[in-house]
Amino acid sequence: MYRYDEFDERFVRERVAQFRGQVERRLDGSLSEDEFKPLRLKNGLYLQLHAYMLRIAVPYGTLNSAQLRQLAHIAETYDKGYGHFTTRQNLQFNWPKLKDVPDILGLLADVEMHCIQTSGNCIRNVTSDQFAGVARDEVEDPRPTAELIRQWSSLHPEFVWLPRKFKIAVTGAEHDRAAIKVHDIGLKLKRNEQGAVGYEVIVGGGLGRTPMIGKLVREFLPKDELLAYLEAVMRVYNSEGRRDNKFKARVKILVHETGEEEFRARVEEEYAKLDGPTINAPDEEVERIAAYFAPPAYDTLPEASxxxxxxxxxxxxxxxxxxxxxxxxxxxxxxxxxxxxxxxxxxxxxxxxxxxxxxxxxxxxxxxxxxxxxxxxxxxxxxxxxxxxxxxxxxxxxAGLASANAGLITDIIACPGLDYCALATAKSIPIAQAIAKTFADRERQKTIGELPIKISGCINACGHHHVGAIGILGLEKGGRENYQITVGGDATEHAALGERLGPGIDAEDVPAAIEAIVETYLAEKTGEESFIETVRRTGAEPFKAGFTAFVESRAVNSEAAE
Amino acid sequence: MTLIREEGAVKDRFTRADTLDAALEIDGPALVPLTIAADFAKARPGAEFGISVPGSTPIEDVRPHLGGATLVAVEFPAFADGRGFSLAKKIVREGFAGTLRASGPLIADEFADALACGFTEVELPETMANRQPVQQWLAARATMSEHYQTGYGRGPSILQKRLAARKGA
The missing domain is CATH 3.90.480.20 (Sulfite Reductase Hemoprotein; domain 2)
Known part of the structure; x- marks a missing residue:
């Protein structure tokens, strides 16, 4: 994996000192609370429901053991003895004290880590395929690209005050495990007909309150032109993205309102004006970074063991x-x-x-x-x-880490929800726990097979519910928590947004509703079809019917109880 | 108003005027809105002037005046509105060699970025300058000694320095 050189090392050290100074200037009144807020956010420090939360960058999700041991030390010294891995491949501490944060940043810098741009209206931590460098269907390892983008986007002078946050994901494989179609920019390494390596560039995907699938903006971008092209996209967005309404400020809205073709034309117009060679990374630098991701020293072994x-x-x-x-x-x-x-x-x-x-x-x-x-x-x-x-x-x-449920119905993605988050309108974690308990039986999980459930506790969709095969969205309705259920969401190369099954339901009904949906699947499936494959074939209709029947039966039962 | 450059506070040579009449009464260089720049140049041929443009202005609207004006003041409505940074890059790209000013309630923490995008100076409202005196701007400017992005700032980027080190080795 990548290791810092003297430049990277100095950069994170100076960034720690810079943040320490910003905290001091907030305390002495030089910075107002409104001015300090984006500065602390750009360093991953949120004010949550009960306390500060510190979000630590795990660039493209890669860590080593020394880094994890340091995170364990921080968890014990400055938090409540645990950390929380997020849907952005980052790690969050939920209970740090403001005065301790500069020291925590220093400890992170000791193991080549930081919190740079894990929040705020800037380019966020770049994510990638968790099987990068491992997968058989890979054209090229996406990590060198992700590392180059990490460096290029760090404290970018022009793009740290964007209209809204900006998320970039990179994949190098045919099967998309990095959800590139629901990112502000998604990059896919590919080969063109001549065999040259480059990127497919997708812009304007995203979840949140207005979910959209990204649009193909460049079919093939030669690999060595990456940074200049990114600069062009970012400049169009920074100049023209909406700033009058934060809910319409993401690049997906700009692409949508401008129109796909016109947006593409504006990017290409800007790109044509750039002097690429003065912006792009030199080949030697790309090779220097790539060398860190060379395969480890594998033993020569037979396939079977x-x-x-x-x-x-x-x-x-x-x-x-x-x-x-x-x-x-x-x-x-x-x-x-x-x-x-x-x-x-x-x-x-x-x-x-x-x-x-x-x-x-x-x-x-x-x-x-x-x-x-x-x-x-x-x-x-x-x-x-x-x-x-x-x-x-x-x-x-x-160590309690051997749950054999990867990808199964109990392997649920959930945002922190009302238990931690200031934005949440409903609980998320307890819903995940209740569903997991309902389906705890191993044989039952195995029979159901692959079924990613994703839960968000508000419309900001941190739990990615729009792209869950089953998505659950918790809202507040008349003083009660109310959950909307969707099916058919998919974050892969078949990217699709889930379709709502019917009216929202109470928290205590969610596990049984999921059971009803699963029953529909088991009745409809043919052959070895997974849940999402069945939904893709049948559409949402049979699931709506099953769900409606469930909701009606619940209404009858509750009347009988009254 | 306080005017800050890399070397510290400097005196403002320009006087702002919102109307043509007001601008014509000024001794010395006037700083006028884009909308009256052409009329001013016609009324006072050869006189030095600057133009004031909101950060949201398309470069196409600014371009015709870049030959005549010696100062372009890009107006920031708020410190968190980054459009002015991109406009600065576009103005520099047009070959503008005069003074590029960032004007508005910027914070000291943005000084280095403003300079890296091509701004020469920052014009601060007095309320901001009282809270964040010039010393803070100079200190904030020096907190980060390196940058990764090629094409920003005066010195070479980290990527360029690595390349130079490898070639020198």
């Missing part, structure tokens, strides 16, 4: 774990392993300091000292020898 096969044969738990959480690795004899942070009844994405240390040990010993954070709030050990899997499973199990 007798050690693993024998262990699986006598240990059904290990067998289930491997079957559900393993991902095919391009290197024979290795797999990538998803570590679900969705133990039944736990808070999705939470990890205790003890778990962090235990997991850091596993990553160090068995995965070349590296792991990934996924946008589904899970972790990935990217390079595990199949021979080592029994030992890895045992170590994870001891």
């Amino acid at each position: 007798q050690v693993l096969d024998q262990a699986r044969a006598i240990d059904p738990e290990l067998d289930r774990f491997v079957e559900q959480n393993a991902f095919e690795h391009k290197q024979p004899g290795y797999i990538a392993l998803t570590i679900s942070l969705k133990e039944i009844g736990a808070v999705p994405g939470d990890m205790s300091a003890d778990q962090m240390r235990a997991f850091a040990d596993v990553a160090e010993r068995y995965s070349f000292d590296e792991f990934r954070v996924t946008h589904a709030q899970n972790l990935v050990l990217p390079h595990v020898k199949k021979d080592d899997l029994p030992a890895v499973h045992a170590a994870l199990k001891a």
